Amino acid sequence: MSRFANLAARASASVASNLTAAHEALPLKGAASPRASLFFPPAEPLTVALAVLAVVASALIYEQLNYQRKKAGLPGPRWTIPVIGKFADSLNPSLEKYMEGWNSGPLSVASVFHIFIVIASSTEHTRKILNSPAYTEPCLVASAKKVLCHDNWVFLNGKRHVDYRKGLNTLFTRKALSVYLPIQENIYRQHFNQWLSDPATKPQPYMMQFRDLNMETSLRVFCGDYISEEGAKEVSDNYWLITVALELVNFPFAFPGTKVYKAIQARKTAMKWFEHTARESKKRMADGGEVKCLTDAWIKAMLDAKAGQLEGEERRVLVRDFSDREIGMVLLSFLFASQDAMSSGLTYLFQHMADRPDILRKVREEQYRLRGDDVTAPLELDVLEQMEYTRVVVKESLRLKPPVIMVPYQANKSFPIDSGYTVPKGTMVIPSFWNALHDEKAYPKPDELIPERWLEGPNSPAEQNPKNYLVFGSGPHNCIGQQYALLHLTAVLGTASVLMNWEHEVTPLSEKVRVIATIFPQDGARMKFTPRAAPAPGTAPEVAASA
Numbered sequence: 001m002s003r004f005a006n007l008a009a010r011a012s013a014s015v016a017s018n019l020t021a022a023h024e025a026l027p028l029k030g031a032a033s034p035r036a037s038l039f040f041p042p043a044e045p046l047t048v049a050l051a052v053l054a055v056v057a058s059a060l061i062y063e064q065l066n067y068q069r070k071k072a073g074l075p076g077p078r079w080t081i082p083v084i085g086k087f088a089d090s091l092n093p094s095l096e097k098y099m100e101g102w103n104s105g106p107l108s109v110a111s112v113f114h115i116f117i118v119i120a121s122s123t124e125h126t127r128k129i130l131n132s133p134a135y136t137e138p139c140l141v142a143s144a145k146k147v148l149c150h151d152n153w154v155f156l157n158g159k160r161h162v163d164y165r166k167g168l169n170t171l172f173t174r175k176a177l178s179v180y181l182p183i184q185e186n187i188y189r190q191h192f193n194q195w196l197s198d199p200a201t202k203p204q205p206y207m208m209q210f211r212d213l214n215m216e217t218s219l220r221v222f223c224g225d226y227i228s229e230e231g232a233k234e235v236s237d238n239y240w241l242i243t244v245a246l247e248l249v250n251f252p253f254a255f256p257g258t259k260v261y262k263a264i265q266a267r268k269t270a271m272k273w274f275e276h277t278a279r280e281s282k283k284r285m286a287d288g289g290e291v292k293c294l295t296d297a298w299i300k301a302m303l304d305a306k307a308g309q310l311e312g313e314e315r316r317v318l319v320r321d322f323s324d325r326e327i328g329m330v331l332l333s334f335l336f337a338s339q340d341a342m343s344s345g346l347t348y349l350f351q352h353m354a355d356r357p358d359i360l361r362k363v364r365e366e367q368y369r370l371r372g373d374d375v376t377a378p379l380e381l382d383v384l385e386q387m388e389y390t391r392v393v394v395k396e397s398l399r400l401k402p403p404v405i406m407v408p409y410q411a412n413k414s415f416p417i418d419s420g421y422t423v424p425k426g427t428m429v430i431p432s433f434w435n436a437l438h439d440e441k442a443y444p445k446p447d448e449l450i451p452e453r454w455l456e457g458p459n460s461p462a463e464q465n466p467k468n469y470l471v472f473g474s475g476p477h478n479c480i481g482q483q484y485a486l487l488h489l490t491a492v493l494g495t496a497s498v499l500m501n502w503e504h505e506v507t508p509l510s511e512k513v514r515v516i517a518t519i520f521p522q523d524g525a526r527m528k529f530t531p532r533a534a535p536a537p538g539t540a541p542e543v544a545a546s547a
């Protein structure tokens, strides 16, 4: 290696001296120097070719040396592919390839387009990255700042991030969640009706239908009726362009036609509607209107803070004028953070339930017990909160197939991640959740869906290892929407279980995972839904559940 380096260095030195000589001799345009009139022969084509070759060779050797220095013996490709590194792999991510890396050691490395990447797979290393804000900050994926806007609150750090986030906590209080529940219910019941009237007689891929349910729920919960039907459709149709642009590393320039360019256009469409929502909500709330969605809840809290109706810390973080654009960017960040994760979670939830009728029966039993005879009655928040079994089914389904398998962070300074390795400044450092969530010490039989593991009391392995449950991350950037997410999935499953039966066509691809930012079954979850008759009044829950 060093021999090549020496050769290259010598070659470039000789080329450089030739070039200097040539430059000194070059007739400069407009220069009156007597030298300018001298005649110099053009550089020999061979010399130019050698010069170019030497420069390229030096750059390539430097790239490899730099990679080796940062790798410092960690598992990962022995050499990096010149310039593009593992770009081809990042275009076609697969769980199997990620697993190879995770299983090669608690830390492993890769490089894509000169971005050096350290991947953490153990619970300890993953948590260390998530909980070291002095050294690391989320960078999401490389395209995220272009897509979400550089000044989006999710890229804040330290105290500014903490304060901003405290202001947003008001959107996920019990009071706020009870405003959202009827909106959610209205939407998912409409979608159930559509699924039931699907004329297809055989199971069809339902992944996109689950996605549509989540998209419409999110838009209505966040924006209420401020977005028109056409607006909601426009945002929803375009949003897929954002999803597919969320590769770990994209083509570095957002040229027209690239995925990132298209995602930026989709973001502009969404922002148009979100800023409109902020503007209209401000007017309605100022006129004393009722809180009907998340944006209303936020603006009302700001008005209350201004009017002195909130106190202390709550007042401090809310008493300022958030512009329409800032509010729009928060809504965008919520949609961005929730849409794909919720869609993945819901897809696997329906798939897991169809594949495990014994568990679905227990869910139904709980639903009939809590809802009584009238399964069409609106769901109340306190009833939803009593659905203990349904909730642990959701929790376990998310553990088995965690929607988010990794969250890219960046080391903003040299980061001593353990006693043997220091992550170089500027490295993309990726905590991964799969191994923690499939660790058999915390979750015996980790590849099985066992909701009961969450009901075995405080001494059970699952409860003894709460640090392993990384579905929603950990540390200052952990998921702000997790309570809402769990309630939503519980409500959808609970209501679906009493209104519908569903069949899943298991194919060789059902258990194979497709990674598109979050994870999905490769066959798109082939399902068929049919109506489920309401039990006759007075039927015992266990009897109704077995029907």
Ligand code: HEM
Binding pocket: 130, 138, 154, 165, 333, 334, 335, 337, 338, 341, 342, 345, 402, 403, 404, 407, 470, 471, 472, 473, 474, 475, 476, 477, 478, 479, 480, 481, 482, 484, 485
């Ligand atoms: C099943 C559904 C969901 C899953 C699995 C999920 C998972 C995650 C994960 C893993 C993170 C990164 C945590 C970290 O860096 O430590 C995160 C962050 C975040 N999530 Fe979720 N999430 C879900 C639903 C939602 C929903 C419904 C919302 C909003 C309504 C939301 C809003 C956010 C936001 C804003 C962040 C960034 C927080 C910050 O930087 O302070 N998520 N989520």
